[in-house]
Amino acid sequence: MTFILNQHHSIANHMLRELRDRAMQRDPMRFRHNVERLGSILAYEISKSLSYHEEVVETPLGQTSVFVINQQPLLITVLRAGLPFFHGFQYVFDQADSGFIGAWREEGSGDIRINLNYVATPSVEGREVIIIDPMLATGKSFLKSLMALEKYGKPSFIHVAALVAAPEGIRHVEDNIKHPFKIWTCALDEGLNEHAYIVPGLGDAGDLCYGEKL
Numbered sequence: 001m002t003f004i005l006n007q008h009h010s011i012a013n014h015m016l017r018e019l020r021d022r023a024m025q026r027d028p029m030r031f032r033h034n035v036e037r038l039g040s041i042l043a044y045e046i047s048k049s050l051s052y053h054e055e056v057v058e059t060p061l062g063q064t065s066v067f068v069i070n071q072q073p074l075l076i077t078v079l080r081a082g083l084p085f086f087h088g089f090q091y092v093f094d095q096a097d098s099g100f101i102g103a104w105r106e107e108g109s110g111d112i113r114i115n116l117n118y119v120a121t122p123s124v125e126g127r128e129v130i131i132i133d134p135m136l137a138t139g140k141s142f143l144k145s146l147m148a149l150e151k152y153g154k155p156s157f158i159h160v161a162a163l164v165a166a167p168e169g170i171r172h173v174e175d176n177i178k179h180p181f182k183i184w185t186c187a188l189d190e191g192l193n194e195h196a197y198i199v200p201g202l203g204d205a206g207d208l209c210y211g212e213k214l
């Protein structure tokens, strides 16, 4: 079942409101900062689903036991909009290995085409992988990224992490993914417009973080 952060009462909703507000979007530093903060919150939610063991820790005054994660997940980010979201994940999974995928949409006539031109990642073999792609719109860039990872091994579990998701993207992932997986999103919106942008969404996440691309 998809985890949807804004279905719960929490301060995360203030960050989402600021991200969506077109007046506040004029401040790219604030926009990136809120994306980062939501990345950390979603990472924390995902961390609750991972496996842990107990270890003893020595304090200056005695001993106690703590739950320690068995292995930090591998963080894979889809450039460029994924970067601030990824930084939020890195604050939480501070010892995690990371991989990067360069993907962009070709917005010509007809179907949206996704192009990939860059993959740099450690092995994904047997790893719990979090794929960090802020806008889960059609789901095509996510699935294309997953295909690009095939030659780097077979992950044991895939966490799909999005800031905003559309039902169409969720369905596309659910119908096509071949690994055990779970989708985690900060918000689930109404759907896609004719340009495959999420409505109401927030606009172009990459442009809002880094300036309008040519």
Ligand code: URA
Pocket: 081, 135, 137, 196, 197, 198, 199, 201, 202, 203, 204, 205, 206
């Ligand atoms: N990418 C974005 O940045 N925004 C959308 O709404 C869809 C894809």
